[in-house]
Amino acid sequence: MSTATPVAALAQRVRDRLAALHPGVSMEELETLPGGHSGLTYSVTAGEAKYVVKAVPPGQRPVGRNDVLRQARVLRALAGSAVPVPGVAAVDDSQPAWFAMEFAVGQAVEPVLDEPEVPAATARARMLDSARVLRSLHVADVRGAALNSPEPSDPTCELERWSRTMHAVPVELRPGGEELLARLAEDVPDGLPPVLLHGDFRLGNVLYVGERATAVVDWEIWSVGDPRIDLGWFLLFADHHNFPQLGRAVPGLPTEAELLDAYRDGGPELPAMDWFRALGRMKMAAIMGHNLRRHREGKHHDPDQERLPPTIAAMIRTARDILG
Structure with missing residues (x-):
């Protein structure tokens, strides 16, 4: 059977279901949206209404990033x-x-990484606003939602998980990585009460019109855990110096300290934030090392990885400097 047949059947199911919500309105064909990282992603128009559809690829299991229904649960x-x-x-x-x-x-x-460029003042306002969105x-x-949440992730669990990813990266691609992992393991902070985590919260996953946030998107890896896990990841995108050969300077972007103040909104200081800032950098190094290894092994050819x-x-x- 050709792969087009199950995809066409899926598209018909989607169109039939959405048509029932818009009786008498013309339904357009599904259009594939580029850049999706989980399952299949489409857009479809019904009259003046427009939708994004996320689906499990036919023949694949609904697990991990392909588990689109868990995304629907958190959005609801x-x-x-x-x-x-x-x-x-x-x-x-x-x-x-x-x-x-x-x-x-x-x-x-993402101001320091993405095109198109946005005015510096707009980028600054968006970043400060997104810190408040993260707090929200x-x-x-x-608690009353039917989330079927995973077990909460505390700092120890998070470090163990990402240490495994880092160890899967060849040593020559992660200079100083072993020392960093050892220093993180020396002084793991106590966890804070678990909250809902996005997992990849940054401006690249928040839609804005002007300086107004319209939607937080890409919920494939949401979880429950220590809020500083999200926060440490978000903060590392504030400085283009973290991304040599990849990032660009954007004048006037808020500092990590300013973003923390916006997130706290007058609340108490967050303990051990330096540890989580270092953890976020370790995670990014592990992810990039993993992607570079896959490219060099021929599993996913992408010269940009070099x-x-x-x-x-x-x-x-x-990260080592942050830890002192």
Whole structure:
């Protein structure tokens, strides 16, 4: 059987379900959206309404990043909260599973890494605002939601998980990595009460119109755990010096200290933030090292990966500097 047949059948299921929400309105064909990192991602228009559809690829299991239904669960749990998320319009758990959410307008631009460039003042305002959005996520009360949450991740679990990823990277691609892992393990902080985590919170995953956040997107790896895990990751995108050969200077971006103040919003200081800032850099080094290894082994050909070694080294070096 050709692969086009099950995909066409999936598309028909989506169109039939959404057509029922818009009787008498013309349904357009599904269009593949580029750049998706989980499952299949489409856009579809019904009259004046537009949706994004995420689906499990036919023939694949709905696990990990392909588990699109867990994304729908977290979006529904956050509906009506202070966290801007797309509304979920339809969910279909028959295989291959899919869900449809409202199409959110806006730009998702990481100022020090992405094109197109945005005005420096706009980038600054967005970054400060996104710190407040992250705070809203971490204080959101989703205890009554049917999230089927994973076990909460504390600092020890997080370090063990990412240490395994780092150890899978060849030693020559992670200079100083062993020393960094050892220093992180020397002084693991106590955990804070677990909250809902995005897992990859940064401006590249928040849509903005002007200086207004319209939607937090890309919820493939949400979890529950220590809020400083999200925060340490978010902060490392504030400085282009963390990304040699990849990043660019953007004048006036807030410092990590300013972002922390915006996140706290007058609340108490967060203990052991330096440890989590270093952890975020270790995670980035591990991810980049993993991607570079796959490229060099021929598992995923991408010559751009050869630009990563200076950034991997910088992430490890600055993490060690942060730890003193």
